[in-house]
Amino acid sequence: MQPDKCDLIIKGSYILTQNEERELIEDGAVAVSGNYISAIGKQVDIAKEWIADETIDCGKSVILPGLINSHTHVPMTLMRGVADDLPLLEWLHNYMFPIESGLTKDLVELGARLGCAEMVASGTTAIFDGYMHEDVVGKAVDETGMKAVLGEGFFKFPSPFFKKAQDAWDAIEALHEQFAGHERIKTAVTPHAVFTTDPDQLAESMGLAERLGLLWQIHAAESVPETKLTLDTFGKRPIQILKEYGLLRERTRLHHCVDVTDEEISWIKESGAMIAHNPQSNLKLGSGICPLTKFVEAGITAGLGTDGAASNNNLDMLDEMRTAAMLQKGFLQDPEAMPAQAVLDMATLSGAEFLGFEDIGSLKAGMKADIIALDMDKMHLKPVYNPLSHVIYSAGGQDICLTVCDGEVIFRDGHFLTVDVETISREAEKAVEWALQRLENR
Ligand SMILES: [Zn+2]
Structure with a gap:
């Protein structure tokens, strides 16, 4: 059987699907077509069934819903x-x-x-x-x-x-x-x-x-x-x-x-x-x-x-x-x-x-592709007995290495793909003077 085409495949060592069974997939992959998840499963199975324009391998990581x-x-x-x-x-x-x-x-x-x-x-x-x-x-x-x-x-x-x-x-x-x-x-x-x-x-x-x-x-x-x-x-x-x-x-x-x-x-x-x-x-x-x-x-x-x-x-x-x-x-x-x-x-x-969004919150075929990955290759996330435990009790926002929303990669390995953070940071620093002035004049 010929593999189907999709836009993006995301791979990681664990996927917390948040589906009805709260299934954990080891060595998992998510196939994305447009803004939807077209398939999710073991990397070996996804590789047989799907060919992607782009593949992001997050390595030692946990993939979970945005x-x-x-x-x-x-x-x-x-x-x-x-x-x-x-x-x-x-x-x-x-x-x-x-x-x-x-x-x-x-x-x-x-x-x-x-x-x-x-x-x-x-x-x-x-x-x-x-x-x-x-x-x-x-x-x-x-x-x-x-x-x-x-x-x-x-x-x-x-x-x-x-x-x-x-x-x-x-x-x-x-x-x-x-x-x-x-x-x-x-x-x-x-x-x-x-x-x-x-x-x-x-x-x-x-x-x-x-x-x-x-x-x-x-x-x-x-x-x-x-x-x-x-x-x-x-x-x-x-x-x-x-x-x-x-x-x-x-x-x-x-x-x-x-x-x-x-x-x-x-x-x-x-x-x-x-x-x-x-x-x-x-x-x-x-x-x-x-x-x-x-x-x-x-x-x-x-x-x-x-x-x-x-x-x-x-x-x-x-x-x-x-x-x-x-x-x-x-x-x-x-x-x-x-x-x-x-x-x-x-x-x-x-x-x-x-x-009130019905098509987000879990990673399943047919849901919107709002997907994040957490980099587990860090000292404070080793060793791994249970990836869910690390997500809740050991990790922080700074461990996120990939953010995909509606099928679009918007943040990857510290880089923003849609946002000019340098300009934003510079302008935000300037707001300090304005806020302090407001408090002086209250
Ligand atoms: Zn409030």
């Missing part, structure tokens, strides 16, 4: 390290908001380019983002070659781009139209949080999400001080407000869910809403610890996110997976909590559900 970051604010890379060691509300109101009130479209785009470069170099291929001027975030995502759900954020108080929330509706529709039919980019309706909007505004924005058929994302129950604030303002807890206004729905995506009651978890379960867990951001801002295992045991889909680079302070999903696994074990004093496989599932399969 990682999915379920919650981030990519342009906030520009604020990385500007204010640390502060509580959430002080950090937001005294540092982030004053800096952000001076943001321009060019700066948002620069921050997004920097964040996208950082992410593809550390194995992330898809993100759920929320920020201002998502039209240019989309431009950066598109040019980098990644996938995203993008949400134009709004508040009840004026932002640099909206005098009032109603002004945001037009921008949300425009963003939706800009990326309608785009293969890699979708949009979402994005109120910032319960305490920075008002319930009527939230209900109206949900109407818009229903009308346009979009996901609806919000920061919710991130910390005890946030709960106190909504109790003082509205007499109710954040999740309670969302429930009473009919905002817990299948299209709802809740970020954080740290300060939640068992009853609130049951409401989220009944509604079909999903959550994103952001352990490093919650730890750094002293927000508390999300009772993640309760969500998982209830059968609620939980994605994993870094949050913005100003509260993390990186966008490294390998680092985040390690923290997610460790944190629940310590929190519950149970080393069996959140095992490695469950954490990888969050960053791949659950992330795909969270973003």
Whole structure:
């Protein structure tokens, strides 16, 4: 039988397929045709059945699905390290908001380019983002070659781009139209949080999400001080407000869910809403610890996110997976909590559900070719008993040697194929002066 032709074959010592059986293939290969995976299996079998225009042999490596970051604010890379060691509300109101009130479209785009470069170099291929001027975030995502759900954020108080929330509706529709039919980019309706909007505004924005058929994302129950604030303002807890206004729905995506009651978890379960867990951001801002295992045991889909680079302070999903696994074990004093496989599932399969992309999150014939490889030829990754263990507990984003998104090679052996990182780095350094000036004038 004549071998079939494909565009690309990727070879590595192990493949973590993330298929239904969570199959591990040793000496494996993935054949890619266009933006799809056409076959996956042992290298000897793929070599018999497929001839490729290009073959990338990753050598001693683990190949796995591209990682999915379920919650981030990519342009906030520009604020990385500007204010640390502060509580959430002080950090937001005294540092982030004053800096952000001076943001321009060019700066948002620069921050997004920097964040996208950082992410593809550390194995992330898809993100759920929320920020201002998502039209240019989309431009950066598109040019980098990644996938995203993008949400134009709004508040009840004026932002640099909206005098009032109603002004945001037009921008949300425009963003939706800009990326309608785009293969890699979708949009979402994005109120910032319960305490920075008002319930009527939230209900109206949900109407818009229903009308346009979009996901609806919000920061919710991130910390005890946030709960106190909504109790003082509205007499109710954040999740309670969302429930009473009919905002817990299948299209709802809740970020954080740290300060939640068992009853609130049951409401989220009944509604079909999903959550994103952001352990490093919650730890750094002293927000508390999300009772993640309760969500998982209830059968609620939980994605994993870094949050913005100003509260993390990186966008490294390998680092985040390690923290997610460790944190629940310590929190519950149970080393069996959140095992490695469950954490990888969050960053791949659950992330795909969270973003609403049906054809990513696992490596199978017919799925989109979002594929990464991790270089195992390093001292801190030897010897190998179980490659999954190394992915979760020993590796970091800097070990990624290949990133392919939608069939396109976008990062390989330290080189960016779609991004001019030298220019981005130079421009990002210049942003420091601007941000410090904003804080001086606050
Ligand atoms: Zn956030």
